[in-house]
Amino acid sequence: MVEAHAVPGPARDRILEAAERVVAEVGAARLILDVVAQAAGVSKGGLLYHFPSKESLLGALAQRYVQNKEQCIEAAKGGFSEQDHSRDLKACIVGILGSDPRSKAMGAALLATAANDLTLLEVIRERLVANNNELAESSADFARAAIVTLAIDGLMMRESLRISPFTEDQRAQVVRELMKIADESYR
Amino acid sequence: MVEAHAVPGPARDRILEAAERVVAEVGAARLILDVVAQAAGVSKGGLLYHFPSKESLLGALAQRYVQNKEQCIEAAKGGFSEQDHSRDLKACIVGILGSDPRSKAMGAALLATAANDLTLLEVIRERLVANNNELAESSADFARAAIVTLAIDGLMMRESLRISPFTEDQRAQVVRELMKIADESYR
DNA sequence: GTCTATAGTCCGATAGAC
DNA sequence: GTCTATCGGACTATAGAC
16 A cells, blocks of 8 residues: 655655655556555645646646656767767666666556557657657758667557566577667668 | 437447547547437437446447557558568558558547556557567567567557658658568568 | 534445345 | 435535634
């Protein structure tokens, strides 16, 4: 069970944090507002003051997840030379595929949420379009670069859903090969 | 609105068909049993005789979708020579990425369903493992072949969710390049 | 502005008649 | 195998305390 934590801090953050714990435990479909409120140490009404509906709470969680991923990508850029033309693409590989298990558990829940939330999808779509435009003008071989991003998405999805068939060794091979294709697409 | 259709046939099939229409219209999250029952021309109780819970109804829809996809892949094999070592991989590209818009609308709903249904995920996982074993022993370059399957998944997901950033032309480039990588991985 | 308590409403699920 | 009636849980709304 998810226990109430007498943590301090703004109620909004406590609620978000509690919701994350609940979602990680039972999934987005079985998330119950009463449970979240209790875990966050607020009343249900208090929760609904900050998030006027269940959907808006899940939406906020999803936003948080996306922001976190973007930070991971930014951080990963530091690992590559500024001269490396395929640096951004490689940072995506490392940043997205290197995330912790906790984050992946959340991924499944948010996939389920996103699939029914047009607003959220639009945010993600805009991000993808921007990313794609960059690729289209910077890469020498657009199609290869695009395939790298698609494969990243595919692998992330499989791992979020825990249906990836790869052995540890196979996964390492795949990541190595992705790096290679990333390089190929910039010369 | 989804209208009641006085179609004949077993109630179970009528319900499934009605549920598909409803899901295509409002999404899995907003599917209401009463609405499905009315559209299928049965009472809610009648519906719940065939599918004892909402989850089981959505699960049945998902199964149907997966079977349909497998048939598409089988059918696509006919388009390639039996001598072509990468025939199966290419059939996946054509079979999965060539599906009609109706089927894609369903994809989003079922992604949302699958993310919360461990039983269903297990079925899909077994399928992926079998597929992966085939790839591992047949392909000359396992990693490349795996990346093709990952990219297919990634593109299918994006298109199901309607967040794909590609222009028509870019998409065609990507598919062509996938075919090329499929060939590369078998020599 | 932030939160509690309570009341309202919707909808999935069950029980039992036919 | 299907229907009607009803229950009960969970989301939402509102009035008002601090």
